[in-house]
Amino acid sequence: MRRFISRKKILIPKYKLFLLKAFLTLIIFIILSFLLTKNIDLIKNYLTKNSFGTSNISNKNIYQNIFGTIPNSEETIYNYNNIEDLISNPKIYIYNTFQSTTYKKSNKKDYNISPIITECSLILSEYLKKEGINSLVELSSISNIKKEKNYSSNYQAMRDLIKERQLENPSLIYFFDLQISTDTYNETTYESSNKAYAKIKFKVGKNSTTYKSNLEFAKTLNSKLIALNKNLSRDISLEEDNLNEDLSNNILVIEIGGKENTIIEVNNTLKILAKIIKETLNENLKEIGESK
Secondary structure: OOOOOOOOOOOOOHHHHHHHHHHHHHHHHHHHHHHHOHHHHHHHOOOOOOOOOOOOOOOOEEOOOOOOOOOOOOOOOEEOOOHHHHOOOOOEEEEOOOOOOEOEOOOOHHHOOOOEHHHHHHHHHHHHHHOOOOEEEOOOOHHHHHHHHOOOOHHHHHHHHHHHHHHHOOOOOEEEEEEEEOOOHHHHEEEEOOEEEEOEEEEEEOOOOOHHHHHHHHHHHHHHHHHHHHHHEEEEEEEOOOOOHHHOOOEEEEEEEEOOOEHHHHHHHHHHHHHHHHHHHHHHHHHHHHHO
């Protein structure tokens, strides 16, 4: 005799079916989004950061824009076969005597930018690259050099690095020590059309054998900055100390904003600074060419 086994029907509430369908739809959407943005995700893995971060530097993909992968008409991704292409025959050396100083953290977390001063150097280098100028950014640890050589000041440690880079890169013409001011936000910020900029101050050491030439260099840059927007300049500050400016006729300490500025405000200013540097460098190179 055939046995009949009764099977109970499992009833699933409609709202659970709806949630299941929604979940599956979401999974499919995520997979499709991943496939469509695969190239962007690959780029993210090669974001260039400073020596204090955790990001890796690839010799094939150097991301040359501060704002990560956020769509922007001004963004450019530069692809190089070799990282040396970035620093071949650099004309400008960018460094930070005080590498641990930081700007104020921005609330815009999407920007994925460290507010440390070395990031400021990397951003300026990126904008200079857009202007067709190769630069060299110093990321060696000043604190480690101080400990190794028992130096009492950051300037001593930085001096050694400047000399080394001069020997390694005879193409260097300009030397910029980017620093952060300790002054208040109102003193270091200019606002226009709902956009804020970090103001610039040029610092020249009076106790230097190259004082006069560096002062003229500062005056040239400052006058060009004022011509573009006088509100961005905090003028030139004459310091009693030697700020390693005796190592070149074109070496300056430049304060970009202050500790209360955000990296976004700093970025707005660095775009302008890069254009000024390009104009000044082109004039300098023209004079050198004519004198040969």
